[in-house]
Structure formats: structure tokens, C-alpha cells
Amino acid sequence: MSEINPNLEIDPNAELNPGNEEVSSESKIKIYKKPLLIFWSIFIVGIVCVVLFFAGVSNGTFGFMPTFEELENPKSSLATEVYTADGELLGKFYFQNRSFIDHDELSTYLIDALIATEDVRFESHSGIDLRGLGRVFKGLITGDSSAGGGSTISQQLAKMLFPREEFKNKLDIVFRKFREWIIAVKLERSYTKEEIMTMYFNKYDFLNLAVGIKSAANVYFNTTPDSLKLEQAAMLVGMAKNSSYFNPLRRPELTKGRRNTVLSQMVKYGYLENQLADSLKQLPLGIDYQKVDHKRGMAPYFREYLRMSLTANKPERKNYPSWNMQKFKQDSLEWEINPFYGWCNKNQKADGTPYNIYKDGLKIYTTLDSRMQKYAEQAVEEHLGLDLQKGFDREKEHHRNPPFSDDLSDEAFEHQMDLSIRRSERHRVLKKKGLSFEQIKENFKKPVKMKIFTWKGERDTIISPMDSMLYYKGFLRAGFMSMVPQTGEVRAYVGGPNYKHFMYDMVTLGKRQVGSTIKPFLYTLAMQEGLTPCDKVPNIPQTFILPDGTPWTSRNSTEAHSGEMVTLKWGLAHSVNNISGWVLKQTNPEAVVSMARKMGVVSKIEAVPSIYLGTSDISVYEMVGAYGSFANKGVYIKPRFITKIEDSKGNLLAQSVPQKNEVMNERTAYLMANLLQGVVREGTGRRLRFKYHLYNPIGGKTGTTQNHSDGWFMGITPELVSGVWVGAEDRAIRFEGIRLGQGANMALPIWGLYMQKVYADKTLGMKQGDFEKPRGVNINLDCEAVSNDNSNSTTEDFDDEDFF
Template identity: 40%
Template sequence: MAKKGKEKKRSLLSYLLRFIGVIVFSGLSLAIIFVLLIKAGYFGALPSESSLQNIKNNIATEVYSSDGVLLGRFFVQERNPTSYENISPHVINALVATEDARFYEHKGVDPRSLLRVVIKTVILQDRSGGGGSTISQQLAKNMFPREINTKFDIAVTKIKEALIAFQLESSYSKEEILELYLNTVPFGENIYGIELAAQRFFNKKAKELEIQEAAVLVGMLKANHTYNPRLFPDKSQQRRNVVMSQMVKYDYLSEEKYDSLKTLPVEIDYNRISPQSGLATYFRAFIRPELEKWAEENEKPDGTNYNIYADGLKIYTTIDSRIQEAAEASMSRNMAYLQEQFDNHWSTSKPWSSEKSILDDAIKRSSTYKNLKKKGLNHSEILKTLKAKHPTDVFTHDGMQEKNLSSIDSLAHYLMILQSGLVAMDPTNGHIKAWVGGIDFSQFQYDHVLKAKRQVGSTFKPFVYAAALEKGIDPCDHISASRTVYKNLEDWTPGNADDSENVMKYSFTGALAKSVNTVTIKLVEKVGVDEVVETAQRMGIDEKLPSVPSVALGTASIPLLEMTKAYCTFANGGLTVQPVFLKEIKDYNGTSLYKVETPSPQRAIQQQTAQLMNHMLKAVVDEGTASSARWKYNLTNDVAGKTGTTQSNADGWFIGYNPKLVVGVWVGADDPRIRFRTTALGSGGHMALPIFVGMFKDMNKVSALNSITSAKFPTLSDDLLSVVECESEKEDKNFLQKVLGIDKKDKAKTKEFGEEKKGFFKKLKDVFKKKNE
């Protein structure tokens, strides 16, 4: 009986062992089949061997100035790949010690770590067991992000990562895998890769990182937000010390060195580079859609389209970083000063005190008002909500400041912010050299260079005088500045800026210098409105212009870019140029993909006309409405230009230039109903001119820009000079006769009031005759 019992036990044990063997064998078979099915692509295709051998990270496109300065980047994930040789050994050692101690021993998957995870984490549910992913597996995860919805997805993804890791190890050396990993790993704040992380947190290159700095960055890989040294320095220090202790454990760091470093506080040199920082932010925002369009229309050698956010393109623009920097600095200084004046000017009241619709319109335009209205609240209920005060960050020229304001208070604050736009062009070829679309791109994305169409005021007048010269009207034919009632225009009686009755007669030079409205209108009568409009359009104004006499006084609304382009025609001798923004596009390796051809300039006005206009517009700066550039700001450069001030001081303009650079500046509030109440403060000479002057004075300090800043207008030939050589102004004795009631004498006597001159056509005929002799 005992024998039978033993045999029965042996039989049962044998059966049990066979059963377990079958289970294990079946489990292993199923696991192998499962792995083979995954490898075969039944649960989603694995990356091909060729794609793994040609791994390319998403690389930000870089935008450069014409003088080789990096202006900024376009990216979805900001990264700037670097080579293994350019990564500090401390980073490599910290990474291996912390993330994968047997990295140099395994072939992509570490069996010991995997077994530990299975036993401690899966079976014993002990999360202290850590993760089993090697650096190669983490690289696979970074390059091919997983989409996990169920526990089954986790199993599939983990096996995929292991298979990809094996492939990576067979395709790349250990150093290459470390390089790929450190170029793809996220460090938070939407930055990827060790190079940008080193720049962001320590303002240095990855190869320059010291031990404690490398440990901080490697420590962030566990949880890049939790251990962000900017946000949580104490937690970052604790994690840094854990990393360094791992380095000690695996003989990458001595105990003595660790002891000397672990007590050091975490010190960073934060250097944030973002799409909203750097030079020419408005310009970069302007060219972005143009580049996206180019990328959509052009294919890479593999047949796919270019991607400006992933392909690491190099964009070379026409911007000159030195001119751009001078433009931004001058705008920042002068607009801060002007805003202070504006706030003091309106300190006891606000524009909507007398015109309530200004604030009411702003409230109804606001997104908060519209959202509350969609929720069914009536106007009174919405206003009650908008009047509730709460801490709010608002823009000031001293930086963002937190104030306790209601939504209506905040709207009122921003209504009173003065804006500005500036663009600088090379008049010889149309290349854009500087572009500042507003006072702060991070807060105000609206571009006042391109999008804003504002009345141009007296900056339009030079087109009138150019048209008159083209038609052969004598610039020394003095025109009376007295008012005229235009019966055919509903008794329109244009006056001058000071509204005084002017008893003078002006030459073209004098009328432009003093910006005399009444003379300009009378000149339009002689030339014809259509002639003036056609001249302006030939010179580069694309905006539709009203064919009415008041267009001569700048009642048309025209973008700053167009006005600046048109003034290039004066500066370059009568040729219209088209704005050029880009020079070349190269791929990541420096191969040229696209070169921009500069359009040929087209003749718009005669060279002699342009030369005479330059002579007259220099007088505006030397002795006219822009003369504060000389006597107040001490600008010594040879420049010409024209101020502009619109109705009720809503817009201040100045367009100034020399033969090498044309600069247009506009200043005003976004709502034209908000403005200075006096012309002394609201004129173009007060608001816009100082920005131009400050820019040129800053440029004067840069020796590399001397060829631009020291450019001079050619001296008028004696023949051309004789055409404009006359008094700028003289008394209108005919007007005095009317005022004093003196009857006109005979024709001979009338001539006593003014010297009889040769006609303009006769003068020019004499000039050409002399040249041909």
C-alpha cells in the first residue's frame, strides 16, 4: 500500500511538472508568437531599417540677418542638435550612472533591469523597483511616441521599444546612441536636447557644462517640471545630489569632489529664447506665412514637402541686425518718454469723458464681453461682471506690472497705449533693413508697418510737388497762401495747421518746408488731381486713392510700408523699387534651395525731378517742420524728409532718408479718436521725428554703418540749382491790396510786386541746351 501511495505521489508530481511545463512552454510560445506578430507589423508597423539608419530629429529653422546674426527660430519643439564631441563628458557620465548603469554592456535591453521590473514592479507591485528601460529604449520612445489607451497597449509598446532598441544598437555605436538620445530628450519649457537646455538654464554650450550643472540637467529627465531649477531650486538641488551620488557609486565622481559640490546651491543663468524674443520679431512673424507657403510648394529629395518647423532650414533675410537694433532701441526709448507725456496730458480726464462711445465700443469689441453675451447675459449683467476688480498683469514700458483692476479698467489702460511702426529700406534695391511693427510683440501682435492703414497727412504732399515738377510748373512761381473757398466742393475752405490767415507767397521749397496746406491745394488745381494720384501710384502707392483735392493734404489711409517704398523713388533718383524681404533659403547642410531675385527698378519720375525734390525735402529738415532734428536733437547727418500730422493730431508721421536708407515712422493710438489735444504734442515732428533721429544717432556710433550714415546727396548742378534758386517766401502784396482795399494798377505796375522770371520749361530747356553744347 505504501509503495502504491509513493507511486501515486510520483505520478501526480510528474503530471504537475508536465502541466507546468506545458503552461510555461505555451506561455513562452505565445509570448514568442506575440513578439513575432508585433515584429511583423500586426499591431502597427515598426520603423524600417532604412528609416532607423537615417534618423532625423525635428530641427528648428533659423532666421538670419544679412550680416549673419541669428534673429530667431521657427519650431514646434525647440531643439538645436549637437555632436557627441560637443557634449560635456560630465553629462554623459551623469546620464549613464543615473539612467542606465550597464549601458555599455547590453545590446539595447538590459535583462537584469527587466527581471527586476517584472518581479518588483509587476509581481510585488513595488514601484521603488524603478523602470527597466535602457537609454536605447528611451530613445526609441522619444523618436516614436506611443499612444497608450489600455494595459494591452502598454505591452505592445514596450515590446516595440525593445525591438527598436535592438535595431538601434545594431545600426549605431554607443556614442551615436547617446548623441541621438541627448538631442531628443525633453527638458520642459518646450525645449528638446542638451544644447538648448544648456543655453536656456546656464547660458553656455553643452560642452562647457560643469559637473553640478550636468547633474541638474540630467536630474530633470526624471520629471522636467518638478525638477526645473528655475521654478523649484530646492527640489532641483536634491535631485542633482541624487544624480551625483549615482556618479560616485559607478566611479564617475570621487567622494571628495561630491562632498565639495553637494552643498552648493543651484545657480542658473537663465536665457530664454522664444519666438517672441530676439530681434525683428514683427518681421519674423510677417515672413512666417510666406515661408510656410514656399515649403508647401517645394519638395525635398525624398519627395516630401519641406517643413519650416522640422527641417532645420537656414533663412537669410535682408534685415541688417545693426540697423534693426538701432531702430528697436530708439523706438523703445522715445515711446516710453512719449507715453509718459501722454499719460500726464490726460491725467485729469480721459478721451471718453467727452466721447463716451470710445470706451463703450472697446468694451463691446472685447472677447470677454462677447463670451458673456453668448452665455445669455444682458448688457447690464455683463457690465456688472466686467466691473469686478481682480489682480491683473498689464503692460507698461517698465515691464509687466500686477494691478488690481476690473476688466473695464484694463481695457481703458490699453486704449491709452500709444503705438508705433517703423520700417527702413535700401532705396537702391528695396531691401528691408529694419522692421518694427509695434512697441512690444509679446503683448501687441498687430503689425503697424503692414496692416495699419492710417491717414498720412502732409507726408503725401511731396507727391503733389513731384507731379507739378513733372508737368513743368516752375518751382519758383510763388503761390499765395491765402484761403480760397471752393464752391464746387461744397464751400470747402482748407486752412493751414495754425488756422491763421497767411499773407505770404511761397516757392515750392518754402511751401514744403513750412507744410503750407493752402499752397498745396492751389498747386493741385494747377496740376490736376488725377495727375497727382497717377504720380503717387507710379512711385509705389498701391492703395486706392480718392480722386479729390483733399488727397493732397493726406486724407488717404495708406500703410507705412507703401509710403516708405514711395519715398525710395526720391532717394534713388526717380526709380520705383519693390520691397525685398528674403535673400536665400538653405537646407540644414548649407545647400542653397532658393535665391531671391531682386526686381528691376522702374522709372517713375525724371531724375531731375527726384534731385529737385531731394533739395526741397532737405530744407524741411534744415529749416522747416522737421528742423528740431538740427536745433534740438543735434542730428548732423545729410538727410531729407517730411513730417505729417493728421486731423486732430490722430497720427504723427516722419519719413526721412538719405541716398542709402529710407526710414518711415508712424505714431498714434490704435483708436484714432485717442490723441493729444495740441499740435505741439501731437505733431509728426514731436511724436515720430525723434524716433528717426534716435535711430540715426545710434547708427552713427557703429563704424560698420558709416557708409550708410555718412551718405550725402549729390550737389545740384549749377543748372538745376538755378531752377530752384529763389526766395522761399515773400509777402503776398496782391492779398494785402485786397485786405487794404487798394485797387489794382495797370499790368506794368503789378509787375513791381514780383520779378518776372523765365518759365520752368524755358529754364530746363536752357539746362539741356548747355549739357548738349
């Protein structure tokens, strides 16, 4: 190893060159070129990788990415909205309770609050807020949790429009975040800022079946989005952070705190004065909760009828039990002649699929009037709940097997209860578990916690299912329908006392014996053949020979004017069977059935001599439609429930057209209206005058079936035709005497209360004029000379018991 010479001089400016060779400039370039190439190669490759990565994310390589068409038309389940004729929202059909609104329906408070709280640079960015992302990264580095989130309104909308899938690992979460960025940018390119804001509010789920701001404003504050107060808007926007956590029903204090945070954000960004915000923060939430439940709200029986009717399938015989072929025939007829029966399955959308009322956002405009519907529901509640039920309970209090009549044997009682058990949902569930009927009966005797119906509200109690069945059987039911005779438009529809607890609809589904309300069909034939209301006939028993050769004679419930000559008007007014029998002998039962068919009655009616006793089961719907012919100058119009259907964008899809049928001439209809007015002026409908003070021209007919199981009243005016049925679930549950058990006491009061309310509401513009007299009809209808003597009769307000 050589020694270093200490005397050697070294130039400090000289470059190191171990080989002691001179370095050229070309060598210098070569030395720096390689690192530069490596750097730019890595940079370019990185850029290419980023571009390829985002391209892969955009085209769905790393997970789902919506197509352009899906971005242009994001799919959402929209609730179908049902409206009344006077523009009130009656209810909705939905999988999700969502209704869309336009931007101009949004309160400015909502827009300002959302921007201030969630995305203050919403108007300036293109879907991704770089400053917001920088703030997030800074917070991650520094550990500052108050740095806030970086998701823009557009990104949040992307999450809602295309929900996150199940994540297998953290890498999936990263990919999803990048996809949301790209979707947000695409949304910004496809929609305006106003449209994105509107879509956000329409899409967000505010919990408690309030999807979208329109539903949320209604559910939480019973108002509309454009009418929200500032503090209300702030609360709803606050919920957008996490509606499950900031739930005003479960965590009101936390929600209030979040609302106040939103108000503070509005102050921070200049949307609100600090002094006003401080005063608003002191206010309570002010929740006016409207529970979303198809069993609640106005006209629940009607809404359920619409749902079942619109979604009905084409009737097939195999789907009907052999004992119910009449139902199959009626449904088949409806399918053929009623365009709205099965409408969803009869009509298809542009893509060839049938309409779906639960997610297509249809708008169904009905004939119901919200005011008249309210009055009808009030009338049913007032009469049944405050009057009739109390008298019925007092009568049944000491019966052997209440609420059943004492003439029902113990064996028949057991049979009735066994039938009720077998028809119940509890029986179906227990039978599916393998229990025998005897075991199921024992189960029905075990007390359980239950919420039961009372006319003063629901009550929590402990009661056995068996006792609860008896309890509910003791409540009287009712069916009521009101219609405009000239158009067939149904204005009010009440299928029972309370839909939640008594779901069976006694307007269209339920059918009961109609009693003497069928007699006008018979009298129509008499008027059609030239008789007049003032013609006199003998009040004597009428005997008919039945097909087996047996004589049959009907009986009257009163001996008033027995054996005398009385007018047809008096006979119908007092529902005298002798007179009806005499009229039937001038024609035949087949003609009565034929007349009923022309007037819209499709239920089975036996063409037998006792036809005028009303032993046939007919619905309130059919009877109201039939009586409409008397008020509409002899023209029957099928009752209508829908005027039109529109799609979610307001395009007309269907429109109803009245179905008319002339069943009698104007003369006959006018004479029948006069006969029916006699029932109210001097007969079984008199209490409309002296109790309910309805003195305008009214025609009507009461009906009471055998043993007082069913009470009816049908009433007509020139502008409205309405019908009422009242009775119990089982015919063996009934009033014991005619004083309380006649149609004039059971059903007529509901009609009277309803009309009182209708006439008192001046906004309805309901006139109280007379029935129009046809030209050329000069018949003297003043039967006073004959009826003066009858008016002094001691006959009480009795209806015909229809003995047979």
C-alpha cells in the same frame, strides 16, 4: 499470504526484479530515453516559442512595431527657426520647441554625464545590457532598490521615438518592454553610437517648452549645448531621470540634489576628479531662465507678420466682408507678386504635402539686423514711455471722458465704447453663452484681477474690463520701419509699444492718415516736369472747384511770407499748403495717385484736390517703400523681409529676388532728395540738428493730420530709409494743440533716437556720406540768396495742421 523466509540470502548488488527476470541493456536505454526526449522536446519547443515570440513582437503581432523606414527616419516635430541677417536667432514657430543639433555641437560634459548616469556600458553593448538586466533581477529578488534600472540609452531612446500607448493590463506592459528591447537592437544596427547619443539629446523633453538639448541649454542657461559648463550639463542630464519631478523652476533643491548625484556618478566611473566634483556640488543651479513665449523677445510684431504671411491661404472674396474689399484686392495682389506670401501653401514637399512651419524644421533667414532692431525698439520705448506719454497724460487728466478729447460728445463716447466692447474677445465669449448686450455691458463693469501694462513693467491690479479698455486706449502707439533703399532689405520693424498688450501691428496692418508726408509725391511731379527746388512760386491761397461746383481753398498754419514769392524748397520745408496747391494746379490729382502707385502705395487714395493734405490711410510699410525711391536714384524696390528659406537639412528651398521699378529718373530723385534735406536744414525737421545733433546729409518730411490725431516722420539717408507713425487707437484720442501734437514732436524723436544709436554702433559701419549727384546735372541748388531772408523768420518748428 505467504511468509517471508528469514534464512533467505539476498545479494545487495542484485537489481530489483520482481519478476525475478534478468534485465537487458536495451531495457536500460528504454528506461532513460523517454525523460530525455521529454526534456529536449520541452527545451526545443521553448526555444522555438521564444524565437516565435520575439518574431511576433518584431513584426507587430503583439502591438505596434516601427518599420525599417520609420527606424531609419523617425519623425519628430521640428521648430522652424527664424534668423536675422547678422546670424542671431530671432525666434521659432513650433508645436514643440525642438531644434536638432549635430554630435559635434554636444559638450563632452553632456556625453560623459549621460553615460556615467544612465548607461556606463553604452559603448560596448548592442542595445541591451545583460549585466544591467542581471542587476535589476537581483534587486527584485533581494529587494535592493538601489540596484538601479536596466534600460540602456538606446532603450530610452526607443521609448521617446515611439511613445508608450495606453496599457489595459500588466501583460501589455510586458509586451511593451520586449518591444523596446527589439527597437533598441534595431536602432543599434541602424545608427552609430554617436548618432544614437545625438538623437537622445535632440528628442528628450526638458519641460518648460524646452524640447531637445539645444532648446534646454537656451531656456535654462541662455547658452548653446557646446558651451554648457560641467555643472550645467550635469543638471540637464539629471533631469533626464524625470524632468517633471526634477524641475529646476519648481523644485530647485531636488534638482540640485539630482545634479550632485550625476556628479558623483561621473566620479565613480572616472570622468571627474573627486575634488572638483565636491567644489561643483556647492554651486547653486545658476538658472538664467529664458521664458519661451511668442509674445516676448525681439521683434514680436515682425515674427507674427512672417507667420501670418507665410501661412496665408489664397484670398477668396467670400472670406472678406463687403466693407473691406480693398483688403481683398491687396491680399490678392500680394498672392500674385510676392512669392513668400502664402509660401507654405504655394509649395509642397517631396511627399506632396504643403510645408508646415510648426513642425518641418525650416530655417528662415530674414533681412532684420538684431542690433538695429534693438535700437528701434529702444527708441520707441524711450520716446513714448519716457517723454511723450507723460505729456499726453497731463493733458488728458482733467478731461470729461479721458483719454478722449473734450470735443467728443457723451453720446459719441458711449458709441465708441460700445464698439470696443463688441470687438473684444470677452464679448464673443459672453455672447456665445447667450447673454444680451446689456448683460454683457454689466459684466464689463465688474472688477476682476488683472495684470496690466505700464511703462515700468506689468502690474497686478483689480479693475473692471470697461475701465481696462479706457486705460489701454490712453496709451499712444507707434509704428516704425527701417530699410536699405538699394536692396529693399528691412532692417528694423516695430509694430507697437508692447506686443503682449497691444497686438495690432501698425507697420503693415494698421493704416492711418499720412498728412503732409504725401506732399513729396506731388513735388516729384513738379521736378519731373522741369522745375527745380530754387524756383519761386507765389505764396497765396489756391482755390479748386470741386465736382459739385463748390469752391474749395486750403489754408496754411502760418502767415510767414504770405503773399510773397518763395522757393519750392521753402514751401516743402515748412509744409505750406499754398505752395502745394500751386504745384497741384500744374498737374492733377490723378497724376499724384499714379505716382504713388508707381512708388508702391496700394492703399486707396482719392484723386481729389485735397489729396496733398494726406487724408488717405496708408501704412508705414508702404510709405517707407515709397520714400526709398528718393534715396535709390528713382528706383522703387519693394521692401523685403526674407532672404532665403532652407529645410531642416540646409537645402535651399526659396530665395528672394528684389522687385524693382524705375519710377523717376536720377535727376528727379536727386532734386527730391535735396528738397527733403531742406526740411531738415531749415524746416519742420530742424530739431534733428539742434536736439539730436545729426548733421550729416538727411532728408525728411513731417506729417500732422487734422486735429493732431496722427504724427509722422519720414527720413532718408543714402544708406537708410525709415518711417515713423505715432497716434492713439482712436482718432478721437489726441493732443489738443500743435505744440505737442505735430509730427515733429510725436514721431520725429523716434527717428532721431534710432539714428543716433545706429551711428554710434561702429560695428554697423554706417557711413554718413552725401546723396550722389548724377552725371550731367549742373543745377544750382544753393537757394541761399532767397532763403536768407526766410531763415530770419520768427516761424517756430510748426508742422502743417492740414486744415480741410
